[in-house]
Amino acid sequence: MHKALATPFFQKLYKVVKLTSLNVYKQVNACYNLLEVTNLHELFRKWLVESELRSPADNFNLEKQKLEYRKELLTGRACRINVKRSERKKQAQSGTGYFDLIELSAKNCYFCPANIKTATPMFPPSLVPEGRIKVGETTVFPNLFPFAKYHAVATVSRQHFLGIDEFTLKQMQDTIEASVKFFNYVKSADERAVYPRFSWNFLPPAGASVVHPHVQLTVDEHPTNLASLYLTACKRYFAESNKNYWLYLLETERDEQHRFLGDIGDISWITSYVPLGNDEICGVFRNISSLYELDGKAISDLSKGLKRVFTAYTLFGVHSFNLSTFSAPGEDESFRLIVRIIARPYPQCYYNNDAGFMERLHEEVIVESMPEKVAADMREYFG
Ligand SMILES: [Zn+2]
Secondary structure, X not given: OOHHHHOHHXXXXXXXXXXXXXXXXXXXXXXXXXXXXEEEOOOEEEEEEEEEEEEHHHOOEEEEEEEEEEEEOOOOOEEEEEHHHHHOOOOOOXXXXXXXXXXXXXXXXXXXXXXXXXXXXOOOXXXXXXXXXXXXXXXXXXXXXXXXXEEEEEEOOOOOOOOOXXXXXXXXXXXXXXXXXXXXXXXXXXXXXXXXXXXXXXXXXHOOOOOOOEEEEEEEOOOOHHHHHHHHHHHHHHHHHOOOHHHHHHHHHHHHOOOEEEEEOOEEEEEOOOOOOEEEEEEEEOOOOOHHXXXXXXXXHHHHHHHHHHHHHHHOOOOOEEEEEEOOOOOOOOXXXXXXXXXXXXXXXXXXXXXXXXXXXOOOEEOOOOHHHHHHHHHHHHO
């Protein structure tokens, strides 16, 4: 508990208002089926609630299903998990749409080696003198329709398609190295643009309009909404408790082992208590706070870690994902560089999107997979 929360006044106040004071899940307090409220190390809170229905599968007898309402206390972010649904065995998915998609998209692909020099844009000389950045198989060039002041695309492979477990360590390392070069070029050209993001939408269910493997590099003068929330909250947390939130979280998760996956070099991998999507895996850099601090060792650690994530995902039937980093503008004792990866639906012609009205219009995620179960299943790949 941080200093402010430890005062008797606050504790008293806290007791009185512990449920009704929350913006999120105020309604939970009024629910007569609230079973329990659990606090986890002042980091998270969980409300266990029952919902009743008469199930056709059981002669319309009364059935009580447990819901977990989870909240990350640092930011107030929340998600919901239906316990019964999370226990449902996922059917292994397959479909020809996946293969058709690869074949069709390979025709006249702008990112393939035959077209990349003539069909992709170049940077202005004031930003990148050589026009495009090249490292190994990776080429970095501007996004044709940017949605950030600085928005580049970096191809990961020369090959038009690779499954998520087929990327080599060298391809991953070269892509990240080229990305860091781009971030540094931007920093040299524009000292105010200090909020970089390394992101990857893999295949159309994750929002990729181009199948050829590529990451997106964006830099702005200001952080995104969620990055801002984390950076601000971590600063406040540090000022109040003199603790780095991410290191404290890692310490707690390592002790508990419920969501801790393992260390790979200087990055620790966990599943998130309040995920932003299904099968979320989060990598926390223990020693650095920003993408600008990525050196050869950190790039190698990240590449190795991502390969483990991709291997585990493939074995659990995940073939599409979103990945993004949360970076401070530079060294920051209150923050650590984070990479988050979430699974997306199987790529086929007709798939159930996993983002509905709750995710898109209420910014609250319905998570299908219990983070503790994801960790138990995937831990062996991080040992
Ligand atoms: Zn291609």
